[in-house]
Amino acid sequence: MQLTVWTYEGPPHVGAMRVATGMDGLHYVLHAPQGDTYADLLFTMIERRDRRPPVTYTTFSARDLGGDTADLFKSAAQNAYDRFQPQAMLVGASCTGSLIQDDPGGLARALDLPIPVVAVDLPAYQRKENWGAAETFYQLVRTLAGPSAPAPGRPRPQRAAGVRPRCNLLGPTALGFRHRDDIVEITSLLAKLGIDVNVTAPMGATPADIAGLGEADFNVVLYPEIAGQTASWLQRTFGQPFTKTVPIGVSATREFVEEVARLAGVDASATLASASTRLPWYSRSVDSTYLTGKRVFIFGDATHAVAAARIASDELGFMVVGLGTYSREFGREIRDAAKRYDVEPLITDDYLEVEAKIAELQPELVLGTQMERHIAKRLGIPCAVISAPVHVQDFPARYAPQMGFEGANVIFDTWVHPLMMGLEEHLLAMFKDDFEFKDGTVPSHLGAGHSSPVADRPVQVSVSESNIAAVWAADAEKELHKIPFFVRGKARRNTERFANENGVATITIETLYDAKAHYAR
Amino acid sequence: MNVHVQGCPVVANDLPKPVRRESGQREVFCGLTGIVWLHRKIQDAFFLVVGSRTCAHLIQSAAGVMIFAEPRFATAIMEEKDLAGLTDANDELDRIVVQLIARRPDIRLLFLVGSCPSEVIKLDLSRAALRLSQKFSPAVRILNYSGSGIETTFTQGEDACLASLVPAAPPTRTSEDQLLIVGSLADVVEDQFIRLFDALGMGRVQFLPPRNTAGLPEIGPNTKFLLAQPFLADTARALEDRGAVRLAAPFPLGVEGTTAWLRAAADAFGVAPALFEAVTQPYRIRAERALVRYRDLLGGRSIFLFPDSQLEIPLARFLSRELSMHLVEVGTPYLHREHLAEELRLLPDDVALSEGQDVDLQLDRCRAARPDLVVCGLGLANPLEAEGMTTKWSIELVFTPIQGYEQAADLAELFARPLVRRAKLVA
Ligand code: SF4
Ligand code: SF4
Numbered sequence A: 001m002q003l004t005v006w007t008y009e010g011p012p013h014v015g016a017m018r019v020a021t022g023m024d025g026l027h028y029v030l031h032a033p034q035g036d037t038y039a040d041l042l043f044t045m046i047e048r049r050d051r052r053p054p055v056t057y058t059t060f061s062a063r064d065l066g067g068d069t070a071d072l073f074k075s076a077a078q079n080a081y082d083r084f085q086p087q088a089m090l091v092g093a094s095c096t097g098s099l100i101q102d103d104p105g106g107l108a109r110a111l112d113l114p115i116p117v118v119a120v121d122l123p124a125y126q127r128k129e130n131w132g133a134a135e136t137f138y139q140l141v142r143t144l145a146g147p148s149a150p151a152p153g154r155p156r157p158q159r160a161a162g163v164r165p166r167c168n169l170l171g172p173t174a175l176g177f178r179h180r181d182d183i184v185e186i187t188s189l190l191a192k193l194g195i196d197v198n199v200t201a202p203m204g205a206t207p208a209d210i211a212g213l214g215e216a217d218f219n220v221v222l223y224p225e226i227a228g229q230t231a232s233w234l235q236r237t238f239g240q241p242f243t244k245t246v247p248i249g250v251s252a253t254r255e256f257v258e259e260v261a262r263l264a265g266v267d268a269s270a271t272l273a274s275a276s277t278r279l280p281w282y283s284r285s286v287d288s289t290y291l292t293g294k295r296v297f298i299f300g301d302a303t304h305a306v307a308a309a310r311i312a313s314d315e316l317g318f319m320v321v322g323l324g325t326y327s328r329e330f331g332r333e334i335r336d337a338a339k340r341y342d343v344e345p346l347i348t349d350d351y352l353e354v355e356a357k358i359a360e361l362q363p364e365l366v367l368g369t370q371m372e373r374h375i376a377k378r379l380g381i382p383c384a385v386i387s388a389p390v391h392v393q394d395f396p397a398r399y400a401p402q403m404g405f406e407g408a409n410v411i412f413d414t415w416v417h418p419l420m421m422g423l424e425e426h427l428l429a430m431f432k433d434d435f436e437f438k439d440g441t442v443p444s445h446l447g448a449g450h451s452s453p454v455a456d457r458p459v460q461v462s463v464s465e466s467n468i469a470a471v472w473a474a475d476a477e478k479e480l481h482k483i484p485f486f487v488r489g490k491a492r493r494n495t496e497r498f499a500n501e502n503g504v505a506t507i508t509i510e511t512l513y514d515a516k517a518h519y520a521r
Numbered sequence B: 001m002n003v004h005v006q007g008c009p010v011v012a013n014d015l016p017k018p019v020r021r022e023s024g025q026r027e028v029f030c031g032l033t034g035i036v037w038l039h040r041k042i043q044d045a046f047f048l049v050v051g052s053r054t055c056a057h058l059i060q061s062a063a064g065v066m067i068f069a070e071p072r073f074a075t076a077i078m079e080e081k082d083l084a085g086l087t088d089a090n091d092e093l094d095r096i097v098v099q100l101i102a103r104r105p106d107i108r109l110l111f112l113v114g115s116c117p118s119e120v121i122k123l124d125l126s127r128a129a130l131r132l133s134q135k136f137s138p139a140v141r142i143l144n145y146s147g148s149g150i151e152t153t154f155t156q157g158e159d160a161c162l163a164s165l166v167p168a169a170p171p172t173r174t175s176e177d178q179l180l181i182v183g184s185l186a187d188v189v190e191d192q193f194i195r196l197f198d199a200l201g202m203g204r205v206q207f208l209p210p211r212n213t214a215g216l217p218e219i220g221p222n223t224k225f226l227l228a229q230p231f232l233a234d235t236a237r238a239l240e241d242r243g244a245v246r247l248a249a250p251f252p253l254g255v256e257g258t259t260a261w262l263r264a265a266a267d268a269f270g271v272a273p274a275l276f277e278a279v280t281q282p283y284r285i286r287a288e289r290a291l292v293r294y295r296d297l298l299g300g301r302s303i304f305l306f307p308d309s310q311l312e313i314p315l316a317r318f319l320s321r322e323l324s325m326h327l328v329e330v331g332t333p334y335l336h337r338e339h340l341a342e343e344l345r346l347l348p349d350d351v352a353l354s355e356g357q358d359v360d361l362q363l364d365r366c367r368a369a370r371p372d373l374v375v376c377g378l379g380l381a382n383p384l385e386a387e388g389m390t391t392k393w394s395i396e397l398v399f400t401p402i403q404g405y406e407q408a409a410d411l412a413e414l415f416a417r418p419l420v421r422r423a424k425l426v427a
Helices: A012-022 A034-046 A062-066 A069-084 A095-099 A104-111 A129-148 A179-192 A207-211 A224-238 A250-264 A269-274 A279-284 A286-291 A302-315 A328-341 A351-361 A370-379 A404-420 A425-430 A474-480 A485-501 A509-519 B031-041 B053-062 B080-084 B086-103 B116-120 B125-136 B156-168 B187-199 B233-241 B254-268 B273-298 B312-321 B341-346 B359-369 B378-386 B395-399 B408-424
Strands: A002-004 A026-031 A055-057 A088-093 A117-119 A166-170 A196-201 A218-221 A295-300 A319-325 A345-347 A365-368 A383-385 B019-023 B045-051 B073-077 B109-114 B141-146 B178-182 B205-208 B223-227 B302-305 B326-332 B353-357 B373-376 B391-393
Touching (some): A012 A034, A026 A095, A034 A055, A088 A095, A088 A104, A095 B053, A095 B116, A117 A129, A129 A224, A166 A179, A166 A224, A166 A250, A179 A196, A179 A404, A218 A224, A218 A250, A286 A404, A295 A302, A295 A351, A302 A319, A302 A328, A328 A345, A345 A351, A351 A370, A383 A404, A485 A509, B031 B053, B045 B086, B053 B073, B080 B086, B086 B125, B109 B125, B109 B156, B141 B156, B156 B205, B223 B233, B223 B254, B254 B312, B302 B359, B312 B341, B373 B408, B378 B391, B395 B408
Parallel strands (some): A026 A055, A166 A196, B019 B353, B178 B223, B302 B326, B326 B353
8 A cells, every 4th residue: 555645647547538538539438436537527627628528437336236337337338329429439447447347348349339449458556647548549549540550561651752741649638738739839840841740649539530540651759658659559560660859848849850850851951940939048148147057856757857857957057956757667767867967866656755855955946746836835945837747727728838949938938937036036136135125025926915925934844854953043043034035945944954964953143154155056 | 585584484395306316427526525625624633545546536636636735634545465465455554554643643533434445345444443543542543434436425425424423422421402513514604603502592512523533522312413414314323323313404504594404403402482583583684685686696597406415405495495596407416305304395396306317318408408507516517618508516515614694695606606707708
């Protein structure tokens, strides 16, 4: 058993739902108790979808367990077929459904529906959401596209002269972090290169579209966590190569452009020359000096975390002090990246471990998921969200991709904004003696009614086992309050940590400045 | 208008009303969801779900993906190896509880909450609770109940939780009659009721659940209890097993419901009608006045209630009698005929009641009726809005203080707001 309050990933059948909900013309019949229907609200509330997910739950209850749960499944599947007339059906069980061992695949086959039925067996007690999505996508593609696979060993036919190259975009799902906008961005980038998109899947695809995946010349893997396995299978089966670069950030987008151009046999120079993004100039502008060396902690799914580390370090001039992921399947990618920034990789799905790490590292910015946003808020550290799991505010009304050149612009804004605290830091430093910045003054953007800035409240975090709280001498406390509010929280924590590590029982003015010198960079 | 501001008995009709019973796909939460409000209510309790990743994900999603920094609930997620052998699972559970209590020394009451997987594999949580109680008492009391989706819907989790508290409650120490209010109410509502009962001279009133474990009510044959929520069948039975007597009443929603509910207690405790009249009248008048503008907004409009919290029937009674709304269909996950007898009598003769759910069929009926307002769960609300219907998501009715006189207008406002919004939006 694992004790947890929050989980980064849902169960694997929620991954399957993300695939099914992203698609059209597919229906998922899920053997599950009634409470599992909560998953609908992830889509209808958090993502604000205007339709119910195409999922029928059997919603069996204790009194059904005697024996007729199999019949329940069959009638639910038959009714779902009759009502929704899908092109294909997905069947499976949630964690409880799998315990009662009804074999949804076999039961659905017995119904002899006139459509393809794909049974996905998702080991709910071993695996999690992204794995479930990847496996579901893979099984769907195998079943639906498999029949049109060429004989093994037959080479891909040459593209006829004058025909534009075509690719598939693989990986976007419902409830994905900015998947909706990434598709738009990448599709238009490819169009500029003269490349057409054959199918985008699972998002927006029908089972018929999936059957035609083999017609493209190559595949673009947008989200390796979801599409990696499928892309390898398509390569083996249809001889389609696939992209390895995920176009998040300016450099990665440029590499991506070169990579697809190579796969498509087109010339990328015009596109690269005309590519416009403000991120590089904004990062160079004098105003961004204060971003230099900001200590940033990064945690999320592997793809977004690796991309974030690269952008943070190379394109914004931050210092990566921590890097981690909950995607255990992608541990290697994170370890490789962590080496580049000379940090310990953190691979865990226990958010308490992440919290302890953030508390220990005291970064100046956290880039993470909804969980890290929460942790950062508690610790008084600015935070931006870079990865699922997310909340309703991460499905903005405006166009806000993460990928491509526009994605880089969006990223600059969203990451830098939390650091601004409503005023620019160098100006605050210049005016720090101004009475407005004295105690209790809150940043103007917080308005009236906010009693004291979050960062000033002492935060109870056990940094280490041997944490004996040092006491502040009155004059040291007074001195602390002369430090502007927006760095005071950090100064307090650094000083307490310094005192703790050096066995100082009473914090004096001297301790304060000793600590300041100790942590100065 | 047929609102009964006066203290006269309400006009009731006793004809049994036909109920459509449906079973098919449900669209309700499971009983685990109750944790989200119960952990706020019982301030030194902790809820440990023994379940799967799905259960953890449900609570997290129901709690709005982390509104609470350090919530008093968690999940012990079972893994493959726990399913293999049960002795293993018990050891694992003990290990987790030790870990938890070390991390949260403020816990006085720990609920082990059963889920579908723990029930299907027959993990005996009552035995585990006994075993762990021996280890941790008296510092921590350990109880268990089931919030599983195969046993409970949504609010029934609270019922199961409260029922598990009853055996832990001490016996009464006096022979005088005592009033017990059963069902979690917001603290502010509780305080309002305490003041009212004081004014009626009814002596000490106890509450279940208590705000703190130390405040567990005394229960015995001289306990008379009023249900504050319509979904407490098991709790009522457990109380009756201890000799307590249920006072039949409608539920304290709206002016009429609150008055009748208070009167049931007042009558049982021999409060003089004149005193009852004198004490409640100013409240009734004030609440009535607050309701007027909502009656203008809502009167004559049609409403369809999907089954969700079991609050539907008292709500329908309030909506039809105090706000003059037209009830198209009133769904409830489960209908307790005895506890709701007083409510059912107050519903219009032709009301369409449904129990259980086949959500697709019910959606068909709802679409055909095109009601002015639909009350439904979060999974249905946005899709129905997208179809042009106006919805009120029902979970707010569980989380918001809606009982009592002072909240009658707030309750009406919850229904008026979606209509006001729809009328305002031009784009
Ligand atoms: S329905 Fe059962 S398995 Fe699903 S969340 Fe509720 S208790 Fe857990
Ligand atoms: S705001 Fe968040 S928590 Fe609240 S209902 Fe919407 S999705 Fe759920």
